[in-house]
Amino acid sequence: MVNYNGQLHSGSTFFLNQDSRGLQYGDALFETIRVVNGKVFFWEEHYFRLMASMRILRMEIPMEFTMEFLEAEIANTIKANKLQGSGARVKLMICRQAGGLYVPLSNTIDYIIKAAPLENLFYVLSNEAYEVELFKDFYVNADMLSNLKTTNKILNVVAGVYAKENGYQNCILLNSKKQVAETINGNIFLVKGKVIKTPPLEDGCLDGIIRKKLIELIEGSEEYDVLQESISPFELQKADELFITNAISGIISITKYRKKEFISEVSKSLIGKLNARGRLA
Known part of the structure; x- marks a missing residue:
């Protein structure tokens, strides 16, 4: 209905x-x-x-x-x-x-x-392989309209077709300044040491609900520092961990980007806290 x-x-x-x-x-x-x-x-x-x-x-x-x-x-x-x-x-x-x-x-x-x-009542971190690649045919505009969840998603659709044709589970989208913006279906976070980075809204990423909640959770802890800063594609292979966030899946751990394979320790830690926050919200 x-x-x-x-x-x-x-x-x-x-x-x-x-x-x-x-x-x-x-x-x-x-x-x-x-x-x-x-x-x-x-x-x-x-x-x-x-x-x-x-x-x-x-x-x-x-x-x-x-x-x-x-x-x-x-x-x-x-x-x-x-x-x-x-x-x-x-x-x-x-x-x-x-x-x-x-x-x-x-x-x-x-x-x-x-x-x-829904398949799962709680946010669950999958153990399956999840490989991503850069999508460079078209770019996200680094402006306020890109922050909105509109039905203008043809870039995401074409990137999804590209991912399917090439055997990837997702693609990382760049903005017109060639900085990392987001993925096809969510925001992206990068972990390096004790620092967790995600692109700022000014770089054209979606103003995601789970993005906001995770920033709050990380800021409230003493274990990691969270930065909303531009991410260069060159940083991706140097990261310890990459993960995607959206309102339905919660957190999706990226396991491979090009030749680099990633752990999912921070993802595992955050997904439990996110479930707890969701039940209280």
Whole structure:
């Protein structure tokens, strides 16, 4: 079942048309949210990121779009899909309503909520091989729009095709300054000694929820220092550890980049703390 503007429809129902601005222009935002046993992980962070993104894109925020309203709509969608007693991957999409060309006729919005089963109720660090490579055909813009979770993801899609064609599990995306920005599906962290680095938002990476939570966790510990600094591709092979973060998987440990193989000690340490933080959020 799919929630379209508060009305539940069968997943096979076609309720968008060829004039959808999300289809025509990528004029849409989305949040991918983890929900376990009815509890929305990091809901406050997801909600405020969504509201801030809508303001930046000059979308009209409906008066009823409170945290409580949208959380209830998510709960209704999960219930309709019979996932309330398990784990669900929820996608909440906001699309400017159809009409206009590059200039929209209005800034009013439609919303869509989808839910699918989660494989694991908790964040789990996989032991499987996970090899990555640089994607250098196209580059991420180092600006604020790149920080937003919009449906303009053709670069990520093409990088995903490249990864699949060449037997990689993921690709590292560079920005127009040839600095590391992110991966296809999440933020990237680099560990060297007692320092953990991740690209700053100014370098064009997604303003990720788990990125933010891990920075808070690391800053609250005395074991490591965390830096939001530009990362050169040359630093990747010198790192002790590389890992990816996103709201669904939590942490994905990179095991190989080119000829360098990596350990996953910091990843293992952080994923338990992230699970604990998620249950309390």
